[in-house]
């Protein structure tokens with residue numbers, strides 16, 4: 001009997017446990033709260049810089065091994081910053097730089113691996129595109145190696161015949 005009651009308790013717990021909704025945070029220019037105080041949703045202290053470092057380390061191969069100082073620098077240089085939270089967990093991120101009317105560039109778009117394919121990346125992009133620094137600009141650029149299909153779904157086009165050039169340092 002004891003086991004049956006336990007099983008029922010576990011079962012009902014599994015059925016009725018509320019699922020944490022995904023919360024989107026649109027940060028201020030340069031994300032000062034995230035940058036200096038690790039603030040997350042509702043401006044609550046959330047160790048957000050550490051969580052951003054872990055999100056990058058695990059899911060963004062181009063941004064692995066960033067120090068706190070480097071993360072603060074890239075946030076400070078961002079005109080728009082968006083993060084996605086599930087409870088206390090940082091599950092998505094994106095940022096943009098922009099001159100406000102002519103050109104903007106999206107950077108560091110990432111969703112936690114176990115939550116990819118559920119529309120979260122789309123939410124990050126759509127929110128960034130609607131932020132004041134980005135919403136009115138003539139062209140929005142981004143660089144991607146494996147996710148062009150994702151961006152095509154969102155209206156981005158291949159930039160041919162333009163060519164991406166890089167000065168490596």
Ligand SMILES: CC(C)(COP(=O)(O)OP(=O)(O)OC[C@H]1O[C@@H](n2cnc3c(N)ncnc32)[C@H](O)[C@@H]1OP(=O)(O)O)[C@@H](O)C(=O)NCCC(=O)NCCS
Pocket residue numbers: 059060108109110111112115116117118119120121122123142143144145146147148149150151153
């Ligand atoms: C790329 C990434 C941000 C997409 O986020 P996501 O939450 O998985 O994407 P979504 O669920 O919002 O997908 C939106 C649409 O794009 C499609 N899509 C997603 N990834 C795709 C891909 N790599 N190729 C083609 N289509 C893709 C989805 O099927 C979905 O289409 P639908 O609306 O018809 O169902 C995410 O997979 C990720 O973080 N990848 C690792 C880091 C990375 O490569 N970032 C991009 C750097 S430029």
